[in-house]
Amino acid sequence: MNSKLRFFLTSLFILFVVTLYAAPGGDIRVSGVVMSEGEPLPGASVLVKGTHNGTVTDVDGKYTLTVPADATLVFSFIGLKTTEQKVNGRSVINAELIPDSEQLDEVMVVAYATAKKYSFTGAASTVKGSEIAKMQVSNVSRALEGTVSGLQASAPSGQPGTDAEIRIRGIGSINASSAPLYVVDGVPFDGSINSINPEDIASLTVLKDAASAALYGSRGANGVIIITTKQGQTDSKTTVSVNASFGGSSRAIRDYDRVGTDQYFELYWEALRNQYALNTDKYTPQTAAAQASKDLVGKLMGGGPNPYGPNYPQPVGTDGKLLAGATPLWNVDWQKEMEQQALRTEIGLNVSGGGKTNQYYFSAGYLNDKGIALESGYQRFNLRSNISSEITGWLRGGVNMSYAHSIQNYPVSSDTKTSNVINAGRLMPDFYPVYEMNADGTYKLDSEGKRIYDFGSYRPSGATANWNLPATLPNDKSERMRDEFSGRTFLEVTFLEGLKFKTSFNFDLIDYNTLDYTNPKIGPAVNTGGGASREYTRTFSWTWNNIATYDKTIGEHHFNVLAGVEAYSYRYDELTASRSKMAQPDMPELVVGSQLTGGSGYRIDYALVGYLTQALYDYQNKYFFSASYRRDGSSRFAPETRWGNFWSLGTSWRIDREEFMASTSDWLSALTLKMSYGAQGNDNLGTYYASKGLYTIVSNLGENALVSDRMATPNLKWETNLNFNVGIDFSLFNNRFSGSFDFFTRRSKDLLYSRPIAPCLGYGSIDENVGALKNTGIEMVLNGTIINQNGWVWKLGMNLTHYKNKVTDLPLKDMPRSGVNKLQVGRSVYDFYMIEWAGVDPENGDPLWYKNEVDANKNPTGKRVTTNDYGSADYYYVNKSSLPKVYGGFNTSLSWKGFDLSAIFAYSIGGYIYNRDVTMILHNGSLEGRDWSTEILRRWTPDNRYTDVPALSTTSNNWNSASTRFLQNNSYMRLKNLTLSYNLPKQWISKLSLSSVQVYVQGDNLFTIHRNQGLDPEQGITGITYYRYPAMRTISGGINVSF
16 A cells, blocks of 8 residues: 555656646747748847847848747847747747838938838938948948939049038029038038948938928028938847958049050141141241151250150151151150059948947947049048937936048149149150150169159140159148047936927037148259148037927827927137248158248137927828928028028828728838928028128238228028928838839029129129029939849839929029029029030131121121131020939849849939030140140041041140030949848858858949040039049958957
């Protein structure tokens, strides 16, 4: 009996233990695969419900997690519906996530808040930080071309470290600034966009109409670009990421083709012969030819070495052909002599993470981007610290700090100086040597056996005597150094549910130093002793925001109200000084100069205060309404006109949520119709003392005096922009395809214009609010996933913008001409107003232009005739504009099992450009020693009478002066970026405790399709080339590692 009892009790104990271990409360190891649309889903979150215990899926969508046997797993991914599964003791749990159209409603950062794309009443576009980081640019603004509809971004210079020109929905002013407002982490930013490391950017939002930008008041008239930097995530482990890339750059566009030495000598012989032959009293055709052969070398080389050697004193015969056996002893490519190996290095480190109450993001970056021009380049060091904290349940705070130090070596690009590296290299023919040459073509050597630079004192005026940039640039300096420190701080109090108050104090401090130094030991400055000049500027601005918001939902009604005040202060200080006759040749400092040549300094103070409010309302999450109002006061204006009122009204309708659209729910994810109208202002008038009379201090014979040079204009007031926008946003098949269409008008009135007045009044002009402009256009964006199966994902996207610009009001019926433009009511500010080219006279090779015919009484007949006198030709509107008919971009990406190939294109169709670059190398022979474009080979001759290039001569005929002859179609398409990357499989890197490793190779500006050889079509918005630093083609490889 006892043995049976013991057996029963033992069995009961064993059963109890087994039951205990098998109970749901025990931990088990669960694994599985998360799928979406039949494909593994990497990066999906797998979390034990109600805890912080979780993981993310690897590149193959797999996960492993230790969980309680009775737990519930929550599977989630952005844009997909969250699903839950009970474990119930299972060790393998797979999940399938399907798209969620509600979550796919993209959240955008907008003015002082966030908004969902398909309920937002304004016009805005977003760009992901990852897309910006792909571009190998030192400046964020230069990555925007072709990526945002309605935005024109063109780089007037390819110099590393320079900004792009940005215009949002066209030009909004004639004299005042048309540049957009930059906002960084919610606050207007006065620093250089150069100072922001693209790797630190989480997103970029472009606000384009009044409903989206009116809350920024006077500074948002030309659109707003909001940059949001990365932050740490709540309940995320510390992640360390390191990225490094290395590459090199070259010209994106081959420069203009130019003639060689042999061709040049034959062509210039022809110019001399033609000139001599005009003097029939002195020359016959035969003697003109003989004289040209005799004078040729002397005209081009002066007392310098004959490139054909002493055996060919007259290398071109009387037939205009090079003598047999005559070969140049040297050929110098001056452009290559003024180029350098352009290497690019970029290294970055960031650390991010956070718990429930504190989040952090720290980063450091280094960029060294060498330019292709000798002694050019850009270096930048970045530091950033973004910290936020939930101090209590009702109080949050944050501090974002950033510092950037940059040095830009910047060879002068002014067209008036020979130190314009790009232009100088283009103008110099091959037969002028860089180093002094012996008559037999060997180098002259100094006492140390080194080559001697040839500064060309013998060169004619067209070849610019007495300079040699390859010799002087390494010894001169043109340096731009910038230090920028920015702070963004805030405290946010939650008084009760939905009611918050946020105070934010922010500042930007920019120190900018320039050094321009001409060395006294080599080059033209040897005779003057060289010189140095410095400029130091300091900009300090602060912004203090106090914003209260209330958010409340009552049944099917949702309200959001915002009210606040913003104070802004700006101070700018400048000091400049220059000295010459440097006593110490290797020390580029002012103290070394023995003669003071200049010095100046001044301060500018500017203040702005704004009161703002906004009300948002929606009913049933289908009908949305917005209204905003801001009142700004600016110190630029007189007290009577200081205050401006800016407002907006907007509405949107989620049509897809209507009951009558229920049948479309299987394919229509979202459909929104929106409309807005409002007024914005512009006080950026180019002067901080717009209402005041200004004086200049002058000195004459030792006597100083104040002279008035600007009339007081107390009635001057804000420019105003009235913006209307109507659009439609849609999404199909769970956001597989999406797009938007917008129509907009932008009316600018009370434009500041300097109206000419009678000189007898002592002033040339007076500033008034007198003009008006109108921009009307459309924007279209389309995105789609074309293939998503068997691991292959192919996406396409495109954007398109078309708009017209028209002047609607001017102070004078006949405005003065300005360069190649002239304002006229009914025409665009982009229209060209030029002398019109009429071709080449086939009888004698003279250039011809049009002029108005007049009768014997000097009255116009209404007809046009041609003239070979440029000075008597008339100007005309030529019905051509620098504004493209259509511009935009498109992108594509293809991914498969860790591989990703992406491309970004920008394009512009229509629009013309006045090519001043090519005119510099298309003289008729009057600029002896200046290089020639190969176009000159088409010149007029008796055997080639029908051409558009006149006959050669050594007397100027002005044929390369500004006319429609050099107005060229500027349509193009450019591959802005091509990136191929590969994410190493998780199983390869897990043993190294790494979470991800990506290797990649990428290229920028790899090819450009356009019509005009030598012309880089990505020029400034003005439609005029300016001897610009060429765009660079950059190819590099890199690696991103996270752990």
